[in-house]
Amino acid sequence: MYQNIIEVLILSAIQGVSEFLPISSSAHLILVSSLYEFKSSSLLIDISLHLGSLFAIIYFFRMDLLDARNNKRLLSLIIVGSIPLIIIGYILYSTGIIYQLRNIKIIAWTTLIFGIILFIADRNRFDKKISVNLNLQSILFISLFQILSLVPGVSRAGITITAARILKFNRLDSSKISFLLSIPALGGASFLGLKDVFDQSVEFNYLVIIAVVSSFIFSFMTVKFFLIYINKFSMNAFVIYRILIALILFAIIY
Template sequence: MEIFQIIILSLIQGITEFLPISSSAHLILPHQVLGWSDQGLAFDVAVHFGSLLAVVTYFRKDVWSLICDGLGGFRSGQFSDDGRLAWLIVLATIPAGLVGLTFKGFIETHLRSSAVIATTTILFGALLWWADVRGTRREGLAQLTWKKALMIGAAQALALIPGTSRSGITMTAGLMLGMKREAAARFSFLMSIPVIALSALLLTLELLEAPAVDWSSILLGVVLSGISAYLCIHFFLQFISRIGMAPFAIYRFILGGALFLMIWMA
């Protein structure tokens, strides 16, 4: 890819990975509007790794505490709040892992069309708005139970369908279960760490069988996606309690409508 394409796609991936607006819906636009070719496996690895570095760096203190308290509680049988949260994140990761391994081929073959992405962008945008309006928004992470964590994890598995948005569907599930906006967002971001790590690992294993890789483009993709994702997480958590989910839902309606318009005009 040209440098300009790398910059644009890296920023798109970094910004949309953690906002509830679907990264896959945005990455299809350059292809549809500008006729850009698919970015390729190596670039996918780069931007996933950049997003992973961003979320781990931003929550570095939390991640360290979750690991230490989670392992310590497992050995002693006495769990602190962070130790308990660590194992809830592990539990919530299982559904997406199982569905991903089982249906990865089917999803990539049958559910990556523009029509599917446009439909899920609008449908899950409406569900996000409804959950934000109807949710009680009373509970924090301390009130999260294993049943609710598993339900949010099951919702995360739906994000394997392009256009759904991993962060969007997990925040939607959290809000529907009575979580506060910031708590739902924070749990969604922490849940993303094992999922993105596993995804990056699988892509890397596939990449090892690929031909020569342009490492300068890889490095640029990692840096740009990582910086943009870090800033996105920071500002989203700063403002989400005040602005709510309505702006993101409306944006999804516009984006989905634009995709349907492009399909109709094609």
């Protein structure tokens, strides 16, 4: 019992922290679960972790989401920008291709390559803002990049921030765009997962509640402190982390 709770808390921390940082949550969850063979790791727990992150980001941006009248344009752009990911994600999911992408070799290379791309995109100082410069063309550009996050190791947060930085949005607003786009992404992933859960008649238990609550806490704190951090510092720390992870994985593989 206690071992299962500890495992769920570890997975919750990984999900909550890595989902919103440019380091790939799916890669970390796959690697940790594979290396340590967590007994509590399952489809239901995985969905619970994503739901916790979804509830956290909705709660964090609740004022923006509830103020639909003043933010109608922004919310419309976020919905439009999420359509390509949802369509391609469903195709990869329904055909089973998504599962073929989940191997350590792919994760190692994507972690390295997209970490370097993030570094290049983040080098210069830009000042575009969501309130003024986010339009249909820019959100579609970012949404096409977001499709790449279906490959483990790319990082949904990382690739959307990279795309926004390429379009010359400042770091803070690039991160906010990424966080807002995570709402439909997490919602879609949770919906597909729950569909499988109900098809398999999986039994709900206390670990599900622990996973949702702990993932919510870790996710909320990550978003809060990341926005404070990114307003003062560059993405270099995350780039270095990705490179180190990639080198470790290369050492294991080769």
